Amino acid sequence: MSATITHVHAQDIRFPTSRALDGSDAMNPAPDYSAAYVTLHTDHGPTGHGLTFTIGRGNELCVAAIDALAPLLVGHRLDDLFADMGAMWKRLTGDSQLRWLGPEKGVIHLAGAALVNAVWDLYGKREGKPVWRILADMTPEETVRLVDWTYLADALDPGEARERLEDKAAGRAARIAEMEAGGYPAYTTSAGWLGYSDDKMRALCEAAIADGWSHFKMKVGADITDDLRRAAILREAIGPERKLMMDANQVWSVDTAIANMKRLAAYEPWWIEEPTSPDDILGHGRIAREIAPIKVATGEHCHNAVMFKQFLQADALGFCQIDSCRLAGPNEIVGVLLLADKFGVPVCPHAGGVGLCEYVQHISIYDYVAVSGSLENRVLEYVDHLHEHFIDPVVMRDGHYMPPTAPGYSIEMKPDSLAAHRFPSGEAWTAMPAA
Amino acid sequence: MSATITHVHAQDIRFPTSRALDGSDAMNPAPDYSAAYVTLHTDHGPTGHGLTFTIGRGNELCVAAIDALAPLLVGHRLDDLFADMGAMWKRLTGDSQLRWLGPEKGVIHLAGAALVNAVWDLYGKREGKPVWRILADMTPEETVRLVDWTYLADALDPGEARERLEDKAAGRAARIAEMEAGGYPAYTTSAGWLGYSDDKMRALCEAAIADGWSHFKMKVGADITDDLRRAAILREAIGPERKLMMDANQVWSVDTAIANMKRLAAYEPWWIEEPTSPDDILGHGRIAREIAPIKVATGEHCHNAVMFKQFLQADALGFCQIDSCRLAGPNEIVGVLLLADKFGVPVCPHAGGVGLCEYVQHISIYDYVAVSGSLENRVLEYVDHLHEHFIDPVVMRDGHYMPPTAPGYSIEMKPDSLAAHRFPSGEAWTAMPAA
Numbered sequence: 001m002s003a004t005i006t007h008v009h010a011q012d013i014r015f016p017t018s019r020a021l022d023g024s025d026a027m028n029p030a031p032d033y034s035a036a037y038v039t040l041h042t043d044h045g046p047t048g049h050g051l052t053f054t055i056g057r058g059n060e061l062c063v064a065a066i067d068a069l070a071p072l073l074v075g076h077r078l079d080d081l082f083a084d085m086g087a088m089w090k091r092l093t094g095d096s097q098l099r100w101l102g103p104e105k106g107v108i109h110l111a112g113a114a115l116v117n118a119v120w121d122l123y124g125k126r127e128g129k130p131v132w133r134i135l136a137d138m139t140p141e142e143t144v145r146l147v148d149w150t151y152l153a154d155a156l157d158p159g160e161a162r163e164r165l166e167d168k169a170a171g172r173a174a175r176i177a178e179m180e181a182g183g184y185p186a187y188t189t190s191a192g193w194l195g196y197s198d199d200k201m202r203a204l205c206e207a208a209i210a211d212g213w214s215h216f217k218m219k220v221g222a223d224i225t226d227d228l229r230r231a232a233i234l235r236e237a238i239g240p241e242r243k244l245m246m247d248a249n250q251v252w253s254v255d256t257a258i259a260n261m262k263r264l265a266a267y268e269p270w271w272i273e274e275p276t277s278p279d280d281i282l283g284h285g286r287i288a289r290e291i292a293p294i295k296v297a298t299g300e301h302c303h304n305a306v307m308f309k310q311f312l313q314a315d316a317l318g319f320c321q322i323d324s325c326r327l328a329g330p331n332e333i334v335g336v337l338l339l340a341d342k343f344g345v346p347v348c349p350h351a352g353g354v355g356l357c358e359y360v361q362h363i364s365i366y367d368y369v370a371v372s373g374s375l376e377n378r379v380l381e382y383v384d385h386l387h388e389h390f391i392d393p394v395v396m397r398d399g400h401y402m403p404p405t406a407p408g409y410s411i412e413m414k415p416d417s418l419a420a421h422r423f424p425s426g427e428a429w430t431a432m433p434a435a
Numbered sequence: 436m437s438a439t440i441t442h443v444h445a446q447d448i449r450f451p452t453s454r455a456l457d458g459s460d461a462m463n464p465a466p467d468y469s470a471a472y473v474t475l476h477t478d479h480g481p482t483g484h485g486l487t488f489t490i491g492r493g494n495e496l497c498v499a500a501i502d503a504l505a506p507l508l509v510g511h512r513l514d515d516l517f518a519d520m521g522a523m524w525k526r527l528t529g530d531s532q533l534r535w536l537g538p539e540k541g542v543i544h545l546a547g548a549a550l551v552n553a554v555w556d557l558y559g560k561r562e563g564k565p566v567w568r569i570l571a572d573m574t575p576e577e578t579v580r581l582v583d584w585t586y587l588a589d590a591l592d593p594g595e596a597r598e599r600l601e602d603k604a605a606g607r608a609a610r611i612a613e614m615e616a617g618g619y620p621a622y623t624t625s626a627g628w629l630g631y632s633d634d635k636m637r638a639l640c641e642a643a644i645a646d647g648w649s650h651f652k653m654k655v656g657a658d659i660t661d662d663l664r665r666a667a668i669l670r671e672a673i674g675p676e677r678k679l680m681m682d683a684n685q686v687w688s689v690d691t692a693i694a695n696m697k698r699l700a701a702y703e704p705w706w707i708e709e710p711t712s713p714d715d716i717l718g719h720g721r722i723a724r725e726i727a728p729i730k731v732a733t734g735e736h737c738h739n740a741v742m743f744k745q746f747l748q749a750d751a752l753g754f755c756q757i758d759s760c761r762l763a764g765p766n767e768i769v770g771v772l773l774l775a776d777k778f779g780v781p782v783c784p785h786a787g788g789v790g791l792c793e794y795v796q797h798i799s800i801y802d803y804v805a806v807s808g809s810l811e812n813r814v815l816e817y818v819d820h821l822h823e824h825f826i827d828p829v830v831m832r833d834g835h836y837m838p839p840t841a842p843g844y845s846i847e848m849k850p851d852s853l854a855a856h857r858f859p860s861g862e863a864w865t866a867m868p869a870a
Binding site for chain 2: 027028029030031032054055056057058060061062064065068095096097098099100101102103104105106107108109110149150151153154250253254255276277278279280281282283286301303304306307309310313314
């Protein structure tokens with residue numbers, strides 16, 4: 001007999017990362033990496049787990065929003081949910097009163113992501129497969145049915161999406177074998193946080209080279225003189241061949257972005273990430289035209305597939321950095337992967353946060369196996385923080401993500417970690433209260 | 436001595452409007468008009484009031500988000516706040532951790548609107564002026580300082596904005612006198628809700644004509660056959676000269692919007708409102724090109740000034756329908772008014788909801804007096820619901836909004852109304868619980 005969802009439990013989990021300036025950048029000087037963490041309880045069998053990522057204050061709003069959405073799942077049979085995951089997605093994002101709070105953006109969409117992700121985790125556990133493998137084993141027809149095409153079909157017709165997936169079907173088995181042998185290529189952001197000293201940055205950089213990393217990201221945007229000095233240090237440390245990416249975290253105006261990147265061009269950046277407002281599609285388009293051949297990257301704050309559609313239509317995006325919690329789970333992400341493939345733009349997901357590496361490894365491996373079929377200009381962000389709190393953490397080998405093998409979406413956290421970081425009662429917070 | 440903000444009190448206020456299908460449309464079949472209602476308490480003198488509008492479930496999230504933002508106001512002296520309202524706005528929208536939940540969109544931005552609106556209400560009460568008059572009495576320099584130009588300056592330089600305001604300064608006094616004599620022209624949405632029967636719609640329409648209305652809006656989008664029938668009824672009822680507007684509330688794809696409007700064109704609509712996703716700037720642009728001379732209108736879900744900037748840059752907007760709670764208060768709205776004026780697009784604010792008519796009368800009157808200086812193609816939405824709950828409700832005369840005269844932002848609700856509609860404990864809800 002099919003199990004039924006009986007209860008949704010949401011928890012406010014926060015890590016006091018601001019104390020060490022991990023994750024510091026020009027827009028976010030002191031983030032406390034946090035998760036609104038969901039457990040889906042059923043009347044028998046495994047539980048499902050999901051989270052949405054925030055950087056501290058306001059995480060309680062995502063927890064409350066999960067509670068507000070929970071009645072849309074409770075009482076549903078798993079067999080019904082898994083038989084039509086597209087309908088599940090529309091129900092969770094389509095409540096007419098809750099939709100007003102977005103639509104499809106902000107707190108309510110972040111909370112939707114936590115729940116959709118949890119349903120996929122449960123789906124994986126029931127099927128005995130990691131989520132990337134469930135996706136990779138779907139027929140093109142089943143894949144297309146995951147996505148709500150209403151607002152996307154003018155850029156990519158679902159029939160064409162199915163044909164594009166069919167064209168890639170023949171090579172899937174070989175690409176799965178390739179991933180299982182060597183993994184998916186990654187880059188590291190761990191060396192370039194803005195709060196780190198020049199010496200700490202240089203030392204981290206040298207260690208990362210020794211570990212086999214070939215792509216390095218630095219934060220810019222607080223002060224152009226500092227940016228130029230830090231870029232020089234990093235370029236010297238990594239040499240002329242390795243890739244250097246820059247990330248301004250939205251602090252520039254369109255004109256400032258263009259002016260500053262013309263100066264930073266001396267250090268040959270591969271991309272500039274979030275040069276201005278994440279909503280400014282046309283602004284990104286102008287920046288992209290004026291600073292070529294440096295590419296523009298954005299996406300961690302791109303709130304839904306309609307926005308990505310336009311970034312692609314406007315030729316405003318050189319790299320598509322989907323976020324597994326900003327978009328509402330695999331359903332919406334698959335739509336963006338298909339759009340990016342049609343427009344010929346590589347997807348390099350955002351992963352700086354807690355749990356995001358665990359999530360996006362599934363997405364990028366699936367993208368390679370079934371959608372893009374290419375690794376050209378593709379690297380997946382990796383940040384070496386907080387993995388110790390997960391039961392099935394990412395496995396890195398020579399700067400590559402090795403495909404997860406455990407059933408589910410790799411996001412279940414250890415009970416001790418949850419207890420210690422529950423906000424505000426966990427010992428991580430009672431031992432040293434928030435500033 | 437200047438007063439200081441001592442406490443922010445947020446309440447969950449809901450009206451059970453879904454019981455009569457007031458406000459029903461294709462996307463929102465059963466809204467319960469609601470307000471996350473703020474009271475700013477100070478150590479002496481008047482209190483400030485503000486609200487953000489939602490349509491029911493999830494209103495508690497806006498209340499919680501107001502609580503999360505409140506520490507950014509508590510302890511501040513009013514003199515300091517009023518001396519630099521631009522800095523006040525940046526502080527309320529710029530907390531680095533809370534900003535992650537948007538940025539500048541969704542629940543956190545709606546809550547910011549409630550608080551910014553409440554600060555303006557308090558400012559008006561302290562100055563003894565209605566908010567429209569405070570704005571109208573500002574110098575161009577003071578006005579420009581209200582706005583955060585970071586993401587807008589590529590479309591409108593703040594220096595140019597100041598010059599445009601200076602060009603309009605000479606006529607201000609005459610336009611104030613004109614408004615005080617005859618008011619600002621309005622249109623009515625009260626006849627065309629989707630849940631109303633043909634007979635009810637026809638009767639409401641005839642009554643509205645008798646009251647002097649000349650612009651009528653109908654809801655479309657549930658079924659094109661119904662839309663055509665209802666459009667025929669309305670066009671017949673209002674005759675060939677009066678204006679008919681249509682509102683699809685986002686339910687169409689880009690291609691469906693174009694196809695359906697080509698059919699509905701027979702009834703000579705003046706505008707089609709929200710034809711597709713409110714985020715789809717490029718989609719609106721394509722619709723606008725293909726259905727001309729019918730104009731495209733949108734804005735009630737347009738979440739910030741950066742989005743409006745792009746709608747204007749992309750020639751995607753024939754009418755700019757700002758919302759006084761979706762945008763974060765007068766600061767952000769003034770930026771959009773200035774942008775719309777530069778691009779030559781009339782601003783016709785959204786007002787279907789609770790308290791929105793009370794708010795946007797200030798905005799449109801100010802727009803005429805100080806920014807656009809024109810009434811051409813400008814009408815302000817009016818919905819005849821729920822005004823009885825306000826201490827200083829709108830005053831309509833011959834289809835015109837008469838300028839508010841009481842100090843503040845006209846949004847303070849009656850204590851009895853607040854008590855009766857507090858959710859879920861007020862008698863409006865205990866007498867007949869939500870479905």
